[in-house]
Every structure is written in structure tokens, then in C-alpha cells.
Amino acid sequence: MVYSRLARRLRATGKQSFADYLDELENGSGEEWQDFINALTTNLTSFYREAHHFPVLADHLRKLRGQPRINIWCCAASTGEEPYSIAMTALEAAGGGNSPVRILATDIDTKVLDAARAASYPEESVSKLETDIVRKHFLRGNGANTGFVRVRPEVAGLVTFRPLNLLSPTWPLRAGFDVIFCRNVMIYFDKLTQLALLRRFAPLLNPGGLLFVGHSENFSQARDVFTLLGKTVYEVVPEAACKQGARPGNA
Template sequence: IYDRAGIALSAAKHDMVYSRLARRLRAGGDRTFADYLARLERGDEQEWETFINSLTTNLTSFFREAHHFELFAKYLKGVTERRPIKVWCSASSTGEEPYSIAMTAVEAYNRFDIPVQIVASDLDTNVLEQGRRGVYALERIEKLSRERVAKFFLKGTGSQEGYARVRPELQKLITFTRINLLDARWPIQGPLDVIFCRNVMIYFDKPTQYAILKKFMPLLREDGVMFAGHSESFLHATDLFRSLGRTMYERADGRR
């Protein structure tokens, strides 16, 4: 799993890994862990994908770490050039984060027709599909203001009662795609204005984090910003990124 996805699993994760491996054994009809490992080593790509998906936790919510979206809105309002603004949400999970980015941008411009392009990526194909659909149980949006719900969601009726769908005008601002941050090449073209890489680096050891940050840096504009999770620190990569406070970063050679 480390070689495939860069995920570093400590001994503290033993019970979680055991539980999720056991589910895969039952689902695939393997009798022992050795049998399951042999299947993976034979190159069962579909099972590798399912296995990796099962080990990644997708804890997310709309406007999680809300101060980042306030800072993002401020960044947008500070762009005076007439040009497309490119944003990469590199750990999009089930879509709440990229849709929060899109809502923030629409509110900043006060219209849906905005010059903002958002790429939302994740390693987990299942959560990407959820994000593409843009359908959420009502309890997932209950903490949003009534104004935001009315502006950005359509509530279901009949068989869809209890769910809400993101409005098409918001969906069209986002492109969902699968990206493994460990891949040698990413289907991402810079320069990017903003990178959201929140609560994913915690899965990686320091050398892997550094390697990813080293690839982020040339993709980001010299005056661009990157947002990280509240529990993440990049003191080991100060030659690449400089903290602006509140888990917002700029390139170490940036010119903000």
C-alpha cells in the first residue's frame, strides 16, 4: 500500500487495517490473508483499487475549516487581471470541499458565470463518483445557511425525498478526475492560483510529503496560495513553501 499509494500505516492502525482486510477477504472468497496478498501480487488491478479505497478515510463536510474559504474569497477579490482563475482541490473526497470552493467563488463574484476553473481529484474512485453526482442527504447540508441551500441546491421529492442535488450551474464549474499524488505525472496544467491539499498529507511520511510538495511548487503561480489541513505542518519543506499563517502557504520564492 505504501508503494502503490504512499499511505504510511503505523502500528496504531493495526485494528483498522485488520477489519478492512477481513471484509475484502469475505467479499472475494479468499480463505487467508496470504491468499488475498497473493491475489494482489498477481496484479489484480481492480482489487488493488478497491483495497486502497477501503483503507482511505473520507471524513469531510461542507465548509470544513471555514476560515480557508474566507481567505479564498479574499484572494479572489484581490485578483485584478482579467484571466481564468485555476483551482485544484487535490483530495476532493465525496465532493463537499470542491462544491464549497465553487460556492465561495460564486458568492465572491455574485454570479454563476465566473472565470474560475476547479479541478477536483481523489485517489478513491467511489467518492469521485459521489462528487460527480452531487447528491447529498439533507443532514449533510443542514449546517449550511438557508440562503446557501436555496441558491445552490435542489431538494428532492418522491423517491428522492430526503436528498438534495447540487444545482447544475454550480456543478459545471468543477471537473472531477482520479489522480494518485504518487504518480510520476499528473494531468494538471499550471499555473494554478490556488491548491487545496487538506487532510491528505497526514497519510504520508515526511519524504513522501516533500516529494509531493516539490511537484506542487512549479504548478503554483508565484503569487498563488496553498491551503493545508489544520493538523498538517510543512516545516520540513521551508525551501519549497512558506507559511502565511492559518495553514495557508505560498511558494518560498513567492511574491505576494
């Protein structure tokens, strides 16, 4: 997999061998690093993936009703289907009114973030969604955009995309999130790294804040910071949560 993905970068940069390519990475201008990262990431995602999470999210948002701002961090956002599904859930939970939800959607891969900002997807990507959801939250393309759907501006407007590496020693974020989505990315990290990330997530969450993880991710080793609420949904332990309460301004 690494071979075939980097072979594409060799062709794109005109390098004759992996040794030449690595030399460019290590001793060149530094510009190739982001393309190197982008080439290696796996970005599989879909709208309403792991659908059982979204009713849980909607219930949580209804419980927070009255809060002037609800902050959600989606930290491996890929091409945007996940944060836009969160935004659609927020609009549904708001029952047609304005939603106080703001979603910060981050990923290490700048190419997927560009695709996410464009908010345009092949029609097949919504073919399994309820027709009512598609009608309410997507615009069908015509002319040059035939065969594509675009996320409606009122959905896209709730989401801000920014690059962020979960493995960076510091994150440019303020505490005060009500929900963190971190799905299907921690599987790529070893147990110690996962544990370190969970300990960094906890103080970013408001008391009662939820962490949604992927279907094959189990974090029973972090009981001091997160309690399992249900299938792959965790609540931050009160003592581990942030003390200040919601502070707007991340997204």
C-alpha cells in the same frame, strides 16, 4: 482498521483467507487493486470544513478579478464536499455573475469520485450551513430523493473530477494553478514525502498562488518554497512558482 476494511474485500471476492486475497492481488488479473485502495482510504470530509479558509479564498479570488481563467486544484477531494464548497465560494465571490474559476478535483479513491460526481448528499450534511447558502446552491430532493439535496448544476459545472495518486512519480497536470487545496491527506505521509510533495506543488502554482492545508498540518520545513500567510494558508515563494503564468486547460 486494516483488518476490518480488508475483511470486507475478502467477503466481496469470496476469498477464505488473507493469504488467498494477497495472492489474488499479486498474481491475479490486477482488477482488485483499485478496490483494495478504495477499501483502505479514509474519506472523512464535509461542506465548508475548516471554514476559516473560505473567506481567505474569496479575498484571493477577488484579487484575481479580471483574469480570464482561475485554476484551482483540490487534490484530495473525497466525496466532493470540499471542491463544491470551493465552487460555491467562487460563485459568491463573483457576485452572481459568471465565475472564471475552474476546479480540478482529484483523489486516489475511484469510489468517492463516483459519489462526488453524483453530487447528491443526505440533508444532514447541509444542516449546519447558512440557510441562504443552502437555498442558493442546493436543490432539495422529492419523491425517491426525499431526504437528499443535490448541488445545483451551476456549482457542479465548475468542477471536474479525475483520479490521481499524489504519490505517483508523474502527474498529468499543467502548471498554472492559482490555488491548491491539499487538506487532511498529507497527515498520512511521512515528513520526507510531505516535503517532496510541497516541492512538486510549488512550480504548479502561478506567482502569488496559495496552498491551503489541513488544521493539523504544519510545513515550516519547506520555507524555501512556501511562506506561511496565516492559519494553515501558504503562499508560494516567487522563485519557486511557475514562470509561464496562468495556462488554462487543466479542468
